[in-house]
Structure formats: structure tokens, C-alpha cells
Amino acid sequence: MFRHIVLLKWTDDATEEQRAEVARRLNELPGVIPEIRTYQIGLDAGVNQGNFSFAVTAEFDSPEDYVVYRDHPAHLAVIEECIAQILAARAAVQYAL
């Protein structure tokens, strides 16, 4: 398996509606991109100051399948239409399990 983790930090002026729309739209992707094996979204619990806002953990059979997800038009549409407007910072790692 090949795991993708991305952590996103929203801008201070991101609304609750904008944050919820990102989660809603991303959660549609497993139904659209068959290469996704597992897909999990998490909203930061607020235990620590300075944390990022949002986590996505996804698993794929291979790096190639991850790239299909990365470059899929449905995924790019969520980035362009929902994420880009409220993105303050991004951190990502992919690794083989």
C-alpha cells in the first residue's frame, strides 16, 4: 500500500461554510476515483496552538494510483474551487506502507 497524507491550514478569514464545503467535496472523491482504497478526513481538535486545520489520509495500491488521484480532474476541481481560496499553508508526505 501507498499512503498519502496532506495537512492544510486555512486562512483566518475562512468561513465555516467554506471549511465544510472542502470536507463535503473531498468526501465525494472516493465515489469518483476508483483507485482510492481508503480516504479519511480529520478536522483539527484544537488541542494544540499553531496546528494546521485539516488532514487527509488516503491509501492506494501503488504510487501510480496515487498519481491518478493527484491529477484527477475531480480532485483538481476541489482544489481550484474550494481549497485554493482559503489555503494558508500545505504540508504533504507520501510513503510506502
Next chain:
Amino acid sequence: MFRHIVLLKWTDDATEEQRAEVARRLNELPGVIPEIRTYQIGLDAGVNQGNFSFAVTAEFDSPEDYVVYRDHPAHLAVIEECIAQILAARAAVQYAL
């Protein structure tokens, strides 16, 4: 369950020995901190430019158990003795599963 994800980026001059020492020392923590339920380390596979270097995903029964790990002397020792010297950037999220 309560999940902790942290992504770390190493400085450009971090050596292979320093990177390996972080992984080795962190992997000792599940044997020392009984609150840790699962603990997984990942080294970035190099698929994407600009990625962070290193991922830790850990699961706990509760936010309180995560805080035990966060503040445990054995964990703080790894941060102080191994991670701080080569840390260029850090991103973290904790969330309830």
C-alpha cells in the same frame, strides 16, 4: 480513537545518519509509552517536489492519552536530541476518529 499526525521537513544539510536516528529513536517510544495504541513512521517517497520529509501517525484512546505522549520525557528527549537540530518545518493535526 484519537489520531495525531505530524509532518516534519528536514534541513537541507541533515545527514542520512541524523534522519535515521530520528526514526530509530521514535520507534522506541511505543515500548516506553503505554498510552500509544498504534505508531507509524513514513519517509517521503519523493513522488512530489516540495513535500515534507517525514510523517508520524499515532493513535490513542483519548485526547488525554495523546497529551501524555506529547509531554512524555522520552518523547521530549527525541525532539530535543535528534529532531530540533535538523527541523526546517513542522505541521500537525489531531482529530477524533
